[in-house]
Amino acid sequence: MAIETLSSAQSAAWKDRVLPAVEKVAEGVWAIPVPIPNNPLVYTYCYGIADGSGLILIDPGWDGKDQYLALTSALESLGFTVANVHGIAITHYHRDHIGLVPALLHKNPDMWVAMHGEDLRSIKQFFSQSVDLGTGVDPSINIARAYGVPEDRWAEVESLQVSGKNGSKNAKGSAGSKNDFALLMSSMPETVTILDDGSQLPMESGALRALWTPGHTYGHSVFVRDEDQLLFSGDHVLPTITPNIGLDSGAITHSLGDYLGSLDKIGNLDADVSVLPAHGFRFHGLHDRRRELIDHHRQRLNEITERMEATDDHSVYSIAQGLHWSRGFDSLRNFNLFAALAETAAHMHYLDIDLGVGSLVPQG
Numbered sequence: 001m002a003i004e005t006l007s008s009a010q011s012a013a014w015k016d017r018v019l020p021a022v023e024k025v026a027e028g029v030w031a032i033p034v035p036i037p038n039n040p041l042v043y044t045y046c047y048g049i050a051d052g053s054g055l056i057l058i059d060p061g062w063d064g065k066d067q068y069l070a071l072t073s074a075l076e077s078l079g080f081t082v083a084n085v086h087g088i089a090i091t092h093y094h095r096d097h098i099g100l101v102p103a104l105l106h107k108n109p110d111m112w113v114a115m116h117g118e119d120l121r122s123i124k125q126f127f128s129q130s131v132d133l134g135t136g137v138d139p140s141i142n143i144a145r146a147y148g149v150p151e152d153r154w155a156e157v158e159s160l161q162v163s164g165k166n167g168s169k170n171a172k173g174s175a176g177s178k179n180d181f182a183l184l185m186s187s188m189p190e191t192v193t194i195l196d197d198g199s200q201l202p203m204e205s206g207a208l209r210a211l212w213t214p215g216h217t218y219g220h221s222v223f224v225r226d227e228d229q230l231l232f233s234g235d236h237v238l239p240t241i242t243p244n245i246g247l248d249s250g251a252i253t254h255s256l257g258d259y260l261g262s263l264d265k266i267g268n269l270d271a272d273v274s275v276l277p278a279h280g281f282r283f284h285g286l287h288d289r290r291r292e293l294i295d296h297h298r299q300r301l302n303e304i305t306e307r308m309e310a311t312d313d314h315s316v317y318s319i320a321q322g323l324h325w326s327r328g329f330d331s332l333r334n335f336n337l338f339a340a341l342a343e344t345a346a347h348m349h350y351l352d353i354d355l356g357v358g359s360l361v362p363q364g
């Protein structure tokens with residue numbers, strides 16, 4: 001069984017990796033593509049949802065002038081300005097989802113911002129640099145060494161850990177400059193509305209409920225509109241790609257188990273719910289897609305078990321080397337290498353395999 005696209009225009013744009021047009025996707029709901037610079041995902045869908053005389057936004061997208069213009073001109077074409085935005089609901093704290101929040105708030109300080117407390121905590125830890133955002137461990141720890149990465153490749157992995165006072169060591173890459181991003185995020189409001197599992201968004205009209213779906217990030221949430229069966233799935237369920245699991249603060253310890261649990265959780269939703277993801281295209285077939293994602297991770301776990309038996313070197317790097325990667329392990333560089341190692345580590349942890357970081361990884 002396969003999923004079924006709900007928009008040939010969105011599917012075509014995704015296939016060609018070009019920006020699709022703004023599209024009305026349900027009564028009072030619009031998908032607004034906001035570009036992501038130098039990234040194979042090309043854009044994030046920000047969803048505008050009518051609310052009284054204005055609207056709310058889910059995930060306004062990456063920060064930047066072009067992005068702000070893309071979003072605000074889309075709003076204008078729908079008859080709104082930033083002053084009409086009542087609030088912003090966030091699925092998770094990644095930059096391609098929350099980047100524009102400070103700029104929008106600056107323009108309209110009256111809007112609310114709502115997100116799960118665990119992702120707000122991640123943002124705060126990120127500023128204080130008390131943990132590395134990618135790994136959830138003390139940033140002074142050499143995760144590359146712990147993972148068994150050959151010394152001549154340490155810089156590729158280290159460059160993605162948040163650096164301390166010594167300034168940015170960030171490589172150019174899809175991760176972008178994390179220090180700039182941190183600066184921007186320091187203007188996140190202190191008064192974020194905390195969403196729990198089942199919280200209703202503070203809307204003037206209509207109803208949207210949050211479901212906590214930890215996995216891609218620990219505080220990831222999806223939003224459900226029950227009246228017409230819409231699922232705003234963020235990065236939890238995407239039509240053609242598997243969200244990275246393992247790239248989150250403290251996530252090594254529980255991300256995959258959480259993710260599989262969160263796939264189970266949305267198994268309660270109606271079979272013909274319309275899935276409105278942050279990347280790709282909208283589709284029907286949530287439960288088929290859930291099964292594909294679960295199979296993908298089961299297969300990964302089997303591969304790891306086989307690799308463990310085939311080699312004596314049980315470091316994360318060595319295990320990752322033996323797994324199947326779409327463009328081959330040797331083509332993985334910088335951020336992609338880091339993401340692959342994080343993903344491998346998350347699967348190994350799920351299998352109770354020692355990651356070589358021992359007590360460095362918070363237990364729980």
Ligand SMILES: [Zn+2]
Nearest residue numbers: 094096235278
């Ligand atoms: Zn995303």
